[in-house]
Amino acid sequence: MRQFCRLYLQSAPDDTTLIRWANTIGAPTLAALNDRAVELAGTLKVSRGRKLRTDATVVQTNIHHPTDDALIADDGVRLISRLVRGAKGLIPKSVRQAARAEPFRNRTPSAKRLAHKISKMALRRTQEAKATYREAYQRLIDVGRASIKQAERVQSMLQEAPGSRRVPQELSHFAGLLERVISQSRRRVLEGEEVPPTQKLLSVFEEHTAMIRRGKARKKQTEFGRKVWLSEVDGGIISGFRILEGNAGDEAQLRPALEDHLSLFGKLAELVAAERNVHSKENERLAKEMGLKRVCLPKAGKKSEKREEHEQQGW
Numbered sequence: 037m038r039q040f041c042r043l044y045l046q047s048a049p050d051d052t053t054l055i056r057w058a059n060t061i062g063a064p065t066l067a068a069l070n071d072r073a074v075e076l077a078g079t080l081k082v083s084r085g086r087k088l089r090t091d092a093t094v095v096q097t098n099i100h101h102p103t104d105d106a107l108i109a110d111d112g113v114r115l116i117s118r119l120v121r122g123a124k125g126l127i128p129k130s131v132r133q134a135a136r137a138e139p140f141r142n143r144t145p146s147a148k149r150l151a152h153k154i155s156k157m158a159l160r161r162t163q164e165a166k167a168t169y170r171e172a173y174q175r176l177i178d179v180g181r182a183s184i185k186q187a188e189r190v191q192s193m194l195q196e197a198p199g200s201r202r203v204p205q206e207l208s209h210f211a212g213l214l215e216r217v218i219s220q221s222r223r224r225v226l227e228g229e230e231v232p233p234t235q236k237l238l239s240v241f242e243e244h245t246a247m248i249r250r251g252k253a254r255k256k257q258t259e260f261g262r263k264v265w266l267s268e269v270d271g272g273i274i275s276g277f278r279i280l281e282g283n284a285g286d287e288a289q290l291r292p293a294l295e296d297h298l299s300l301f302g303k304l305a306e307l308v309a310a311e312r313n314v315h316s317k318e319n320e321r322l323a324k325e326m327g328l329k330r331v332c333l334p335k336a337g338k339k340s341e342k343r344e345e346h347e348q349q350g351w
Contacts, residue, residue: 083271085301096261104221109147111240112214286313
């Protein structure tokens with residue numbers, strides 16, 4: 037690794053330094069770097085762009101399994117309690133003493149006890165357990181709302197503290213996310229409403245996380261992360277990538293992939309391949325209209341003899 041990175045026997049940067057450097061490279065820069073790599077691959081004849089394969093993958097975010105009780109207790113309340121505790125030293129002593137109630141109370145233990153009780157009651161099917169489950173959720177929501185009010189109060193106290201802009205911003209940000217989690221918990225548990233996946237917040241720290249179901253025959257059908265659409269050309273070069281919003285359908289991704297390929301190479305590929313989720317009559321018609329010679333889009337379900345014969349061709 038040292039030889040590859042040309043560090044040899046010199047000291048290596050710290051992990052946090054590398055992470056900070058990586059974060060300075062934004063999405064437009066990364067896309068431009070990839071386009072330049074594809075351009076060089078064409079110039080050096082590593083790839084001529086004659087073959088294109090396009091497919092989706094899911095990059096999972098580093099989060100715990102997103103249950104509402106854990107989001108309220110382990111993420112929301114715990115984080116706000118930690119921020120409030122850190123803000124205590126920034127607030128002038130006279131302001132702290134003038135506060136009537138204790139604004140720096142740590143509500144994390146109470147929230148964790150309720151979350152543990154909810155997880156135990158969720159496994160039981162008796163009416164008594166269901167009533168206890170709902171009661172514990174209501175109490176947990178109350179603790180969450182108390183934490184939000186606590187954050188708002190500490191924010192107002194920080195206005196008199198010099199050089200404390202970052203803490204109020206963090207309190208406001210995470211209090212807003214906790215409010216979203218409380219709202220979806222109340223709708224789902226207390227009101228019995230089915231909350232759509234697009235409206236669910238799955239992580240307080242990785243709020244862009246989406247719920248992805250790709251219909252694959254395996255135990256872990258639901259994944260939590262972001263769906264990425266990749267295009268690969270001959271020579272093993274990744275010619276394009278797009279981060280999709282939510283659980284976007286695969287059928288709609290063929291046209292953008294073909295258009296990106298055309299703009300990069302100035303011509304269409306001679307052969308285009310994708311998985312069966314991309315197949316549709318509309319996509320086959322599109323490929324024909326654009327002048328593609330060979331299109332490999334396997335059809336799902338039962339196939340006619342003509343279709344079987346078409347898909348069994350050597351190319």
